[in-house]
Amino acid sequence: MRLTVLGGCGAWPTADRGCSGYLVEDSGFRLLVDPGYATFPRLLGHCAAEAVDAVYVTHGHSDHCADLNPLLRARALAADPPPPLPLYAPSGALDAVLALDRPGMVAPAYVRRDFTPGESLAVGPFTVETEPLPHHLPNAGLRLSAGGSVLAYTGDTGPSPAIARLARAADVLLSEATYPHEVPEEDRPYLLTARLAGRYAAEAGVARLLLTHLWPGTDPATAVRAAVEAYDGPVEVATTGLTVTF
Template identity: 35%
Template sequence: MRITVLGKSPAWQDAGGACSGYLVEEDGTQVLLDCGNGVFSKLRRYTDYVDIDAVVVSHMHADHFLDLVPFSYALIYAPRQQPVPVDRWPGTDNPARPRLLLPPGGRDVLRRVVGSWGNEDLVEQAFVMEEYAPSDQFTFGTLQVRFQPVPHYLPTNAVDVSSTNGGGRFTFGADHRPSEELTAFAKGTDLLMLEATLPRPERNGVRGHLTPGEAGEHGNLAEAGKLVLTHISDEMDEEWASQEAARAFGGPVHVAHEGDIYEV
């Protein structure tokens, strides 16, 4: 299984960067995990967007789903997707319509967002859309996907992708405050990718994110084979963040960069 980091920024993008987006591939199957702002253009550097089998969204915050909008426009209006010949494209009666898995309520969120300036069913025209329950499991080729609710500001799910073909296991924590549910869900995973958004805990109110040190603690409790910090700004000192996490994790910790490829 190969995981390519398309975007790793938090809610504000790095200079030239993209928000949450990860391409997971094995044996010709391609699953896009999250599609935050900036991710669609990054995706096109690595694969043809019509070859994506499914998009899985962890939660309905803009930095995790907003580029479903340009992705939808491409699937509907691109020359290759038309029923008649356009330029070098021969025309097709079977335009690509990847599956789109959203958390409960995701359809209504997208309709409100897109409906503010146009057809509210834009994304539904482009994708085969369905809302998943956290207890659901899905299989795409040799990739099995399952979910675990984690505590954030709105319903959010960590996502686990495992191979049925002798590959490994990848667990993405999405966004969350300190969570025993996450460490139990990720127990023994080969690659654990956790957010490390904050240099210190939130000043006040309900918590929704981790510090690098807390990410390291979670990786240690989960007994992960490898820990990668993501959802982290280029304004955060990378060396400091990795050292904070490594101290708690008990081993080396990587900080995600766009274009990084991990194999498990």
């Protein structure tokens, strides 16, 4: 299994960092996870639009799904359109982004596979266990398994014991870590700190922790230092272009 980071910036993209976006590959199958703002151009540096085999979106915030629109445009308006792209997302999460174009314009380019967080899915070579995790909108964290390898990803989430269950003994935990040490009071139920991400990584016994969704302007080294207060394994920030094979 190979994970390529297309972006990992929270809320909005910066000059050099797109928002959440991850390409996961196994056995020649390409799964695009959370195509947020400014991730589509990064995707094209790794594969053509028609080479994506499926898309998984954790929740409907635009920093996790806005660049689904240019991906679908590129496929729908191609001279030789590829088959419809399966879109896996919590029910209703993609309504807004799929309504950006005139009715029917990109409809031939996709087929919806809406689900309820907590369901298990089969996507290409991947077994996908989904987990409802607390956020402002329904959010489905995921545990991807293929060929004996496991990637766990939280999407955006607040504190929850379900995170450690989702990530149990995973090769990689890709965890939301919007703030290093403290979340503003109004968002504490819905977002994580890097320190908490480290604690969940330790509880789950994961082999590696990747911190993502850092608030724009956050010093990556500060986030890493906060995570290692609770976790003694390898810790990195999910920076654009980072590739992890496991």
